[in-house]
Amino acid sequence: MSALNTRVSLLALACAFSSYSVMAEDSSLTNPNISAVLDGYYQTGDRPLAEREEGFGLGETELALSANIDDNFYGKITTVIESADGETELNLEEAFIQTLALPSGLSARAGRFLSDIGYLNNQHKHTDSFTERPAAYRAFLGNHYYDDGIRLSYVAPTDLYWTMGVEAFSGDSLRAADEHGDRDFDDVGVFTALTKIGGDIGVESSWQLGLSYLRNENGLAYAEEHEDEEEEVADEHEHSHSASYTGENTYIADFVYKWAPNGNYKYQNLTLSGEYFRVTDIFGEEPGHIDDGLDDHEISDDDYHEGWYLSSVYQFSPSCIRRCALWRSGYL
Amino acid sequence: MRINSKLLLAVAVMPLLFTATAKAELNVFACEAEYASLAKTLAPSADIYSATTAMQDPHQVQARPSLIAKMRQADLVVCAGADLEIGWLPMLQMKASNPKVKSTDEGLFFAADQVETLDKLASVERSMGDVHAKGNPHLHLDPERMLTIAQALSAKMIELDPQNSSEYQQSLADFSQRWQAKIPQWQEQAKGLAGKKVIAYHSSFRYLFNWAGIEQVADLEPKPGLAPTSSHLASLLTRAEQGDVMAVIVASYQDERGAKWLGERANLPVLMLPMSVGGNDQSKDLFSLYDSLFALLNGVK
């Protein structure tokens, strides 16, 4: 097994320097919602698999266009300009349409979008409380997992919130390392199933629990290649959207608890959240591999990666509405 | 044979009747407490849920799981509109996957669509803050506008649930009669307030002030949506020293600290007014909310 070794960084400050959005409840193709976010940050301490350096910096610039195409469909396009290690790259993170009028709590989404697994993954990075995603996200999902695919979701007609979803993705960014570039990967490589439940506790608190499963047909690293993998990953400090650790099966359990005095989020609020990742079936034999008994490595079914984080964020806003001072008390 | 088949038909229809009556209650999701209260008055047997209380800022609401679950089951969603809920309502609608409440052609109702809003803006720039470009959406504190909204909401309920139209018509007639009887009383109470000047937080009481002839000469917010800064408070103190301001006013969901700072230095009373039903002990419905507002404003010495 290889548990992620992460250091604790005590304080992270993040404040959006500028954000701009034009939104309307009655958006249409001729009058789409436009939002742009410039993400400036200040970071203390260095973190593993981190792409940001200490001190001030400019993170992502996000430009999003969204609109109701007609009564039945909603569409969104999000492009992100990232600067990391002195390089700038432009990524199309979202380009999808979603149904608005399917009956009985059903909805479908197709195109490129953020997977709904876990708690943080479906949120845009600029809404994060911390300047970087938790190490588990950076290691197992390449920061946040967006991909080309389809999703079907269902919300139950119950007072306790209960949603279920299944997704299928190309899975390119979650493929296992392929040193020689000769591996035959599945075109539809990732399938997910997820469920979330949630509700309120009185007027001031709310909670949500989630369980997700991700099947990665291309996640198995072939035995030959795994020996120097860990070393490689430990040194990795560069910008990447690909997962550093892969496996066939990923299980995620997540929770979030939010509190605000009187349930009024304007002036102060507290968010406690945590996620646990377990990635199993990480090494396998190459198809056609004949065990001649001479290999000196062993493949064990017990091999797995795991990672987790806990975070607590206290927001107060005498002058900055979004997130000015954020206190990270536990991040492991 | 003939009797038998009639009996069979009656037996077969019975469960249908039961399901019809059991389903008759309209399931209403209100974005704010004032519209939950209005819906309750206009549809006493409806199942009504309010997404926010008078202690919560309706500009900033978490699209939390319980709200998605409630919207999923709603037949009718009643909100202020004019983009007051822009930060959370569209997200809730998308997550709830309830096609019944996705458009105002169906089970979505915006109060602001029924009346003329004040302070519409021709153009909006980011430097102006979180302004309300479609006009001020805090329109439930104008008695005349509220009556128009009640009529439109009742019509929407009848449209969605025609079987119970007589109940809705009766409730609206009751409400209108009681409300119209109250308006002259409130006018009487507003007389002494006309021409008075106040400093208030945000444009929350714009319609009440407009109706009562009160003038808000300054805002505790330096820009809409921003909390009071010390330099801004200092400028308000200078304004207050002109001596013509009656009171500093904040709503039940707003932070009192800036107002208190100003009140102490300018020697002005600070009034915490209920923003909606439930904003203080007296405000149990729309009638007592208005009564309480005028009582508090008239209580300033």
Ligand SMILES: [Zn+2]
């Ligand atoms: Zn407002």
